[in-house]
Amino acid sequence: MVDRIADPWGERTPYGPGQQWPVRVDRYLADGRSDADVDRWVQSASILHSNGDALDIAVADGRIVGVRGRAVDRINRGRVDPKDLYGWQANHSPDRLTRPLVRDGGRLVETDWDTAMGRIVARSKELLDGPGGWGHFGFYTSGQLFLEEYYTLGVIGKAGLGTPHMDGNTRLCTATAAASMKASFGTDGQPGSYTDVDHCDAIALWGHNVAETQTVLWMRMLDRRRGPNPPAMLAVDPRATPVAREADVHLAVRNGTNVALMNGLLREIIRRGWYDHDYVEAHTLGFDELCRIVDGYPPSRVADICDVPAVDVERAAELLGTSQRLLSTVLQGFYQSNQATAAACAVNNLHLVRGMIGRPGAGIYQMNGQPTAQNNRETGADGDLPGLRNWDNERHVEELARLWNVDVDTIPHWAPPTHAMQIFRYAEQGSIKLLWISATNPAVSLPELHRIRQILTRPELFVVVQDLFLTETAELADVVLPAATWGEKTGTFTSVDRTVHISDKAVDPPGEARPDLDIFLDYARRMDFRDRDGQPLIDWSGPEEVFEAWKECSRGRPCDYTGITYEKLRGGSGIQWPCTDEHPDGTERLYTDGHFHTEPDYCETYGHDLATGAEFTEAEYRAKEPDGRAFLHTVDYQPSPEVPDDEHPLLLTTGRTVYQFHTRTKTGRAPQLNQAAPDVWVELNPADAARFGIVEGDLVGISSARGAIQARARLCGIRPGVVFLPFHYGYFDQDPTDRTPRAANELTITAWDPVSKQPLFKVAAVAVAKLADGRGVPSPAPTVGGSAPPADADVPPTVGGPAAEATSGKE
Amino acid sequence: MHLAHYLGLLHRAQVNLADAFRQVADAHAEEPDIEHLCQQQAKRCDAHAEQLHPFVVRYSEDAPDEPDRLHSQLFTGTRTGGIGLLRDLQDLYLMAAECDITWTVVGQAAYGARDKELLAVVLRCEGETAIQLKWLRTRMKAAAPQALVVAD
Numbered sequence: 001m002v003d004r005i006a007d008p009w010g011e012r013t014p015y016g017p018g019q020q021w022p023v024r025v026d027r028y029l030a031d032g033r034s035d036a037d038v039d040r041w042v043q044s045a046s047i048l049h050s051n052g053d054a055l056d057i058a059v060a061d062g063r064i065v066g067v068r069g070r071a072v073d074r075i076n077r078g079r080v081d082p083k084d085l086y087g088w089q090a091n092h093s094p095d096r097l098t099r100p101l102v103r104d105g106g107r108l109v110e111t112d113w114d115t116a117m118g119r120i121v122a123r124s125k126e127l128l129d130g131p132g133g134w135g136h137f138g139f140y141t142s143g144q145l146f147l148e149e150y151y152t153l154g155v156i157g158k159a160g161l162g163t164p165h166m167d168g169n170t171r172l173c174t175a176t177a178a179a180s181m182k183a184s185f186g187t188d189g190q191p192g193s194y195t196d197v198d199h200c201d202a203i204a205l206w207g208h209n210v211a212e213t214q215t216v217l218w219m220r221m222l223d224r225r226r227g228p229n230p231p232a233m234l235a236v237d238p239r240a241t242p243v244a245r246e247a248d249v250h251l252a253v254r255n256g257t258n259v260a261l262m263n264g265l266l267r268e269i270i271r272r273g274w275y276d277h278d279y280v281e282a283h284t285l286g287f288d289e290l291c292r293i294v295d296g297y298p299p300s301r302v303a304d305i306c307d308v309p310a311v312d313v314e315r316a317a318e319l320l321g322t323s324q325r326l327l328s329t330v331l332q333g334f335y336q337s338n339q340a341t342a343a344a345c346a347v348n349n350l351h352l353v354r355g356m357i358g359r360p361g362a363g364i365y366q367m368n369g370q371p372t373a374q375n376n377r378e379t380g381a382d383g384d385l386p387g388l389r390n391w392d393n394e395r396h397v398e399e400l401a402r403l404w405n406v407d408v409d410t411i412p413h414w415a416p417p418t419h420a421m422q423i424f425r426y427a428e429q430g431s432i433k434l435l436w437i438s439a440t441n442p443a444v445s446l447p448e449l450h451r452i453r454q455i456l457t458r459p460e461l462f463v464v465v466q467d468l469f470l471t472e473t474a475e476l477a478d479v480v481l482p483a484a485t486w487g488e489k490t491g492t493f494t495s496v497d498r499t500v501h502i503s504d505k506a507v508d509p510p511g512e513a514r515p516d517l518d519i520f521l522d523y524a525r526r527m528d529f530r531d532r533d534g535q536p537l538i539d540w541s542g543p544e545e546v547f548e549a550w551k552e553c554s555r556g557r558p559c560d561y562t563g564i565t566y567e568k569l570r571g572g573s574g575i576q577w578p579c580t581d582e583h584p585d586g587t588e589r590l591y592t593d594g595h596f597h598t599e600p601d602y603c604e605t606y607g608h609d610l611a612t613g614a615e616f617t618e619a620e621y622r623a624k625e626p627d628g629r630a631f632l633h634t635v636d637y638q639p640s641p642e643v644p645d646d647e648h649p650l651l652l653t654t655g656r657t658v659y660q661f662h663t664r665t666k667t668g669r670a671p672q673l674n675q676a677a678p679d680v681w682v683e684l685n686p687a688d689a690a691r692f693g694i695v696e697g698d699l700v701g702i703s704s705a706r707g708a709i710q711a712r713a714r715l716c717g718i719r720p721g722v723v724f725l726p727f728h729y730g731y732f733d734q735d736p737t738d739r740t741p742r743a744a745n746e747l748t749i750t751a752w753d754p755v756s757k758q759p760l761f762k763v764a765a766v767a768v769a770k771l772a773d774g775r776g777v778p779s780p781a782p783t784v785g786g787s788a789p790p791a792d793a794d795v796p797p798t799v800g801g802p803a804a805e806a807t808s809g810k811e
Numbered sequence: 812m813h814l815a816h817y818l819g820l821l822h823r824a825q826v827n828l829a830d831a832f833r834q835v836a837d838a839h840a841e842e843p844d845i846e847h848l849c850q851q852q853a854k855r856c857d858a859h860a861e862q863l864h865p866f867v868v869r870y871s872e873d874a875p876d877e878p879d880r881l882h883s884q885l886f887t888g889t890r891t892g893g894i895g896l897l898r899d900l901q902d903l904y905l906m907a908a909e910c911d912i913t914w915t916v917v918g919q920a921a922y923g924a925r926d927k928e929l930l931a932v933v934l935r936c937e938g939e940t941a942i943q944l945k946w947l948r949t950r951m952k953a954a955a956p957q958a959l960v961v962a963d
Contacts, residue, residue, distance in 0.1 A: 135961025415953040422953075425842065429893060431962040612848055614945035641847045750843045 002808050004028070004082040005676045005800025008658045008784060009211070009219050010808050014227035017361075018199055021220055025078035028085040028806040029058055029066035038065065043570060045493065045501035046076075047144065047486040048083035048661040050174075050368035051214040052495025054574060055080055057088070057487050057506040064088050064487050064507055073573045075194055075499055081215045083661055083673060085806055088487065090669035091507075096468055097482035098511020108470075108480060113512065113522075116479050120436075121526045123462050127433055128161065134412070138423040138432040139166040141381050142439035143173060143370025146491025146503065148546035149516045150372070150381035151553070152538065153438070156520060158380065159404040160529035160537055164412035165432060168382040169440040171420040172759060173369035176335035178377050178384070179756035180344035181366055184352070184630050186597030187388045187604040188377055189558045191590045192327070192363025193576070194497045197221055199361030202323035204234040206347055207258065207333015208367060211242035212658035212785045214496075217329075222246070232319050236261065237333055238653060239683070239724055240717025241786040249316045252719040253306040255651045256338035256763040260637035262346030264302030265317045267294040269353065274321030279355030283594040285624065286632035290349060293634045305637060307719075325361025326354060332369065332655065337762040338640035341755035342610045345633040352630050358591040365496055370662075372493040378559045379550065383417040383757070386550075387557040388604045391416055392618065395601065403553055405531035416615075419757035420446075421750070428455045436464040438516060439483065443472035444663040444730035447748035447759050448706045466519060469665055472730045483516050484509035490543045491517070492569065498576040498587075500561070502569035517543055558590075558597055591630075598626035610635045613754035640763040641751045644721070648704060648765035650688065651722045654744040658785050660728040668733060672804040680742045681781035682711040683724035684768070686790075689715050696793060697774025704766045707746035712779035714787050723768060724786070727761070814920045815867065815874035820881055821913040822863045828906045829856035831886045835899045838889035842896065845950070849903075852943055859910075859936045866929050885909065893958040897951060904947040910940045 002010055004026070013022040029038070041056035044067075054073030058066040067088060069078035100116035101108040127136040139157055141150065150168075157166040178188045185191065197203070197220045211218040224231055225246065235247035236258070244250040253261055269275055270291060280287050299310035306313075320326060328351060334343045344366060356362040368374055380386035389396035391413045401408040418426070424446070426432040435456075446452045456463055456476040465477035474480045488509040494500045509515070514522075521540060529537035540546045544566050554561045554577075563579035563586070576586035597603055606621035608614060610633055644651055659677040660667045667673045682700050684692075694700055698713045702723065711725060718724050725744035734740065751760045781787035782798040789795045836849035885906045889899050914937035921929040 132956070132960035135957050414956060418953075421843075426957060429962070431893070431957055609942050609945065611851070612942060612946040613844075613949065614942050615949045616945070638851070641843075751847060752844065754844065754848065 001805045003800045003804050004085055004806045005659070005672055005798065005804040006784070008082045008215050009222060010079070012226045013223050015223055016228040017201065021077050021198060021223065023071045023077045023810060024808055025069050025071050025810070026080040026085065026806060026808045027066065027068035030089065031065070033060065033065055041068070042504050042506035044487065044503040044506070045574070046081055046084040047371045048087050048666065049081060049214050050370055050373060050496050051075065051081065051216050052371070052499050052501060052574065053080055053084065053216045054501055055084060059506050062507060064091055075495060075574060076216045079216045079219055082658065083667055086670045086672040086804065087661070087666050089671065090666035091485060091487055093469070093669040095470070096510045096513065097470060097480065098513055100482060100512070101480035103478045108477070116481060117522060117526055119479055120464055120523065123434055124527060134161055134163040135165070135431060136433040137161050137163045137165060138427060138435045140420060140423060140435065140437045140440065140442065141166070141168045141376065143168055143170045143368070143373035143376055144439050145372060145516050146489070146493055146543070147372065147375040147379060147550065148491045148543040149520060150376050151379040151386065151550045152517060152520045152540065152546055154380040154386055155404060155538060156524050156529065158411050159406045160524060160527065162410050162412055164415065165418040165423050165426065166381060167418065167420040167423055168376040169420070169442070169445060170370065170373040170376045170382050171757060172445060173332070174335070174373040174377070175383070175758040176340040176344050176753060176756040177330070177366035177368060179341045180348060182605045183341065183345050183607060183610070183633050183755070184348035185591065186599070186602065186626070187558045188384070189388065189590055189597070190365060190497055191357050192365055192497060193588045194220065195588065196327045196361050196363035197224060200231050200325045200327040201361065202232040202234070202319060202326045204320060204326065204328045205243050205247070206236050206328060206330040207337065208329045208331035209237060209239070209241040209243055209655065209786060210329060213331065213369065213656055214367070215658060232323065234316050234319050238719045238722045239786045249312060249319055251306070251308045251312055251316055253308055255653050255722060256640035257306040257637065258334050258337055258343035259339040259346065259635065260297060260302055260305040261313070262343055262350070263294040263297040263634070263637065264299060264313050265320060266290065266346065266349060266353065267297050268299065268314060268317030269321045269350070270294065272317070272321060275353040276355035279594065280353055283596070283629055284352050284632050285626060285629045286634070287353070290632045290634040293636060296636070320350065326351065326356040327361060327363050329365040329367055331367040333762065335758055336760060338760060339635070339638060340753040340758050342633065342635045345610065349632050349634065352632060358589050358594065363589070368496050374494040374496065378494070378554070383419050387553050388559055389557065390604050390606070392606055392615070404537065405533060406537070407532055421752055421757060421759060424452065424455055427458070427461050430460055433460060434462045434464070436466070437473055438466040441471045441473045441663040441665060441730070443476060444743050444745065445727065447745055447761065448750045449743055449745045450707055451750065466516060467665070469732070471663065471665055472732055481519055482511065482513040483519065484513045489515035489517065492547060494577070495574070499574040500564055500569065500577060501574040502566060517546065595628040596630045598628055598630065600626070607631070608755045610755055611638070640760065642749050642763055642765050644765045648767045650766050650768060652702070652704065652725065652747055652764040652766040653722055653762045654725050654727040654748065655786070656728070657726050657782055657787065659782060660726065662728065663730050664728045672800045676798050676800065677780070677782050679780040680711045680726060680729040681714045681779040681787065682768070683714050683716050683718045683781070683787055685718050685720045685722070686715045687720050689713060692768055692770060694768070694770050695774065696789065696795065697776065697778045698770050699772040699774065701769045701771045702747060702766050704747040704764050706749065707741065709741040709743065709746050710771060711742060712774060714779045714781035714789060715793070716787055716789055723766060812870065812874065814924060815870035816877055816881055817913065817917050817920060818863060818867045818870055819877070821910065821917055822860055822867050823882060824906065824910045824913060825856045825860040825863065827886065828903070828910060829853045829860065831903055831906055832856060834889050835903060838891070838899065839896050845896065848946065855939050855943070859939070862932045862936065866932070893954070893962045897954055897958050900947050900951050904944060904951070907940060907943045907947060911937070911944060914940055
């Protein structure tokens with residue numbers, strides 16, 4: 001038995017370079033059940049992070065009773081993240097929505113589907129009537145639906161209503177990954193494979209606390225680190241995360257200075273001759289400009305800007321520069337920070353100048369945060385066109401028009417699809433009048449929450465929320481639609497390394513809750529969207545039909561699914577796209593021949609100026625003659641839009657704990673997970689805490705120019721001058737009449753990266769003050785992960801106890 | 812030599828553009844990208860003006876009198892609302908376009924004067940002005956349908 005709360009990563013199974021990662025099957029069955037008590041196992045994959053761990057759902061007496069990892073799968077070889085081990089219990093939570101709700105007389109009251117959908121359709125038809133009707137619709141979706149649901153929603157928006165105002169919360173988590181890959185390589189699509197961990201001799205983690213966000217990927221890295229010839233490790237993170245503590249070199253940079261660091265590292269690598277001249281010559285564009293810019297960042301200047309020792313910058317450059325098989329992973333420390341796209345492109349630059357791409361061990365993971373973020377990007381339910389097509393390429397839009405049999409001008413392509421922050425701005429100004437939010441909780445997850453609540457409660461704005469629970473967002477809606485979730489519906493989704501999994505329906509949804517796909521299809525039927533021949537625009541009735549239609553949309557594009565069927569996904573391992581007749585088993589790595597997706601007729605973007613987001617035209621792009629070469633985009637460091645001052649002397653960064661996901665909609669309802677991290681805390685460096693007279697457990701007020709919240713103090717290894725708040729904690733489980741401000745996003749700034757449009761969650765200026773004495777009671781922060789207190793602190797360890805007993809073994 | 816007048820024209824155009832970027836940033840602070848990027852571009856214009864200044868001084872020493880109607884007024888203050896934003900960005904666009912063509916003219920003169928130092932400044936700065944134009948066009952293209960067709 002193992003307590004996967006006390007030890008989220010479980011027992012090590014060490015292995016050496018080039019060996020296969022050993023199998024370890026993790027299992028949790030509730031209420032003391034054993035395999036003998038399970039009626040059937042239903043194939044699925046993890047839904048509470050982006051790793052794509054394959055697992056089977058245990059069903060007994062028509063209910064989900066547990067999960068176990070799939071040993072056969074390439075991603076996890078049987079392992080399961082603790083969030084997935086315990087998180088499924090939320091499906092059974094007694095407060096699941098089981099009937100639609102509509103707002104009557106200021107209150108949400110239960111109703112039937114006909115009434116709820118009738119209201120949405122009546123309002124939609126009213127708004128659509130008249131010139132510019134399309135512009136009154138906004139859709140804000142998720143990174144947690146299935147591929148089939150996104151594709152259907154994308155067709156409704158782009159070919160049915162004809163609105164560009166559709167985006168996902170992927171804008172908050174993964175937009176920079178996509179933007180950086182488009183900019184460097186021509187299209188979205190991860191170059192690497194998770195098996196690069198098996199082969200690499202160095203791992204660099206750029207703003208990525210993988211130990212808490214993708215635990216199974218971290219297990220793989222740790223198993224290499226404990227085996228023979230382990231890879232060297234570099235961590236860039238202002239916090240002392242488990243990754244930073246494990247790393248050989250840890251750069252605890254000042255938030256918002258990533259570009260200065262990257263420029264400095266590239267300068268060292270070039271000056272010391274650690275770059276691959278032949279690769280640069282044959283496969284890249286922009287090396288001279290890169291050299292010119294990075295030359296201005298000697299280690300001493302980097303040390304000044306980033307506040308790290310110059311000698312550590314040199315050590316990091318040596319670790320990167322002398323590796324033979326370098327693996328990089330990038331996440332929110334780069335994506336949600338200042339100059340996000342430029343910093344993520346700089347990681348791509350590092351790999352391009354060193355020729356570290358497209359071979360075993362030499363890989364890049366521009367990570368996602370959510371399980372199905374990749375699909376949102378592929379299918380165009382966010383700020384992209386389906387099939388990773390280029391909105392500015394008339395031929396690409398014509399392909400979609402032919403596929404959907406609509407007029408090409410029905411599909412909005414006069415500008416890029418509207419990004420989430422702009423959708424909310426249009427709603428604030430009143431030109432968007434219907435906002436449909438599915439499977440996400442902006443009233444906790446977007447920046448500057450008082451503003452978001454104001455927008456969602458505007459009387460002129462008709463808000464539809466489709467969710468499992470009455471979230472903080474659903475509370476403000478005009479219509480609430482009860483949705484089925486993972487385990488209650490069938491669909492597919494795709495991991496960071498392009499591995500496609502199927503998730504089959506295991507049990508019925510509760511009450512009248514419906515799969516999101518059924519809700520979208522019902523809306524399309526009721527709206528009676530037609531193609532140019534007067535036939536129904538959308539005639540699908542179930543997920544497999546949508547999947548088959550999507551395959552045609554993906555044909556010939558980087559994310560080619562045409563070789564995949566539901567049948568093929570069942571029984572064995574997941575399959576990596578592109579998967580075609582020529583490559584029926586999928587494709588492990590992209591760009592193995594150094595030929596990138598930058599041809600003008602194929603690429604997903606004609607490019608941007610990284611400092612402003614100014615778009616280049618097709619003619620300008622063609623003039624660069626990229627010819628399959630990758631772009632080395634480099635810019636100078638610019639300070640964040642908000643930096644500390646006398647009034648707000650500290651920098652706030654927000655983030656995650658291993659025990660919670662997003663706004664706790666599910667994990668907050670799984671007892672083992674919630675007890676491990678039950679309430680918000682604020683992390684302070686002991687030196688800062690001493691300055692403000694704060695000790696462990698004290699109640700602290702944290703305030704910015706936007707708002708103020710309260711949290712108990714955890715003194716730990718975060719860098720001086722920076723405070724950390726987990727962003728998970730909202731208000732759904734507080735008494736509605738007595739809510740204490742605790743959501744980190746009350747404080748964050750409304751600002752975004754000029755290219756990826758990803759909001760800046762890592763650089764708000766704040767003040768802290770002690771509000772009340774903790775009387776020796778420690779903060780509710782877990783002792784596991786980035787919030788771990790110093791070894792000599794008198795804080796009881798986070799454990800799960802008997803309720804968290806799981807099994808783990810070779811089988 | 813009349814180059815001094817065109818240097819003066821460009822210098823003043825950069826100073827005016829910096830000022831206009833700042834006014835638009837303040838007037839449309841509720842559009843965070845506008846505020847942030849206009850402030851950023853104002854600093855770029857400051858830097859352009861600063862780099863031009865020594866040449867303005869040097870060439871004005873032996874310049875004839877300034878001709879009539881050299882300077883024109885392109886900006887008379889900001890507006891509000893969605894269409895107001897569009898019009899303000901359009902003003903900025905026209906002002907940046909004036910800078911853009913003036914860089915071209917000054918660059919040609921720098922060739923004629925065999926002034927390598929001035930040419931280096933032109934080559935450094937004119938690309939940044941071109942990016943300003945490009946950014947304004949990008950932002951206006953995205954905003955125009957909603958402001959002109961959709962908004963009440």
